[in-house]
Amino acid sequence: MTEFESLGIVGSGIMGSGIAETAIDSGHEVVILARTPQSAQSVLRSVQASLSKRVEKGHKASSQTEEDLSRLSVTTEIADLSNCDLVIETVVEDISVKSRIINDLDVVCKPSTVLASNTSTIPLIELAAKTKRPEKVCGIHFFNPAPVMKLVEIVRTLVVSDETIQRARRFALECGKEPVEVSDRAGFIVNALLFPYLNNAIKMLEMNVASKEGIDTAMRGGCGFPMGPFALLDLVGLDTALAILNSLHEEFGDPNYSPAPLLKRMVAAKMLGRKSRAGFYSYEN
């Protein structure tokens, strides 16, 4: 028995697919809600590909992969999430889109369903207020790549119940993660500390202090970080980085959060990082 027998994930992007992989790997039944049949098939393929890579590396038996995949399904109908015990939304970092989805989930899902958001910066209380079950709404924030990164931030609003928070913690532990509780402030712990650093790296590049390769090498070698700031920005997605900085700036008004002009221009140019195959670096696939 797992804390939440069946899990719904809304969104078929990097985070949706990574969280789905993590959850099926730890024995949960998962259904992913995608916007189109094409994106539904594509998220299925990306989970399959990631699991196959683990088999190739000898970390997983292929029979185990088949068993994991038998716990995963995809849909384009929100009604297919109605019986889930927990639903995590992982859609674009836009409050109007997330509000609409959380409201639709509140209408469709059974009364006991816990509704969670993987948002990095949007106030959870604003999403909770869109439902008739604010005590069952919290943040469950995974990090990219979700199957690898150990941390899950569990976000407590002013009105969420202790039971919901405890259940979210137990779910994260079942997924093999290390949950840390944090209150409902933009950026929570990690992004509030990480994004000024990433933003300042871009500003340093704009000032021609060093090349992007030089800055990345310096932060890996000098601080022991697994990736330098530009490689990490490309992994996170420059559109996501811009949305996070804008939310932090709006919440705290600190100029340190004001997005570097180059970041804004790159997003306007649709240079979004790995997902568009071009960001600070170029990617073959």
Ligand code: CAA
């Ligand atoms: N899915 C599944 N497994 C993956 C993976 C993915 N997308 N990416 C990497 N892995 C696995 C690899 O298979 C490998 O597993 P084994 O060691 O068991 O073989 C392991 O992770 C290490 O990967 P690699 O050997 O390919 O490369 P690496 O050692 O350079 O690690 C990395 C890659 C894990 C991404 C590492 O560079 C890293 O930890 N980077 C920092 C990532 C980070 O800071 N993430 C947080 C971003 S902020 C965020 O997510 C918050 C937000 O709200 C935006």
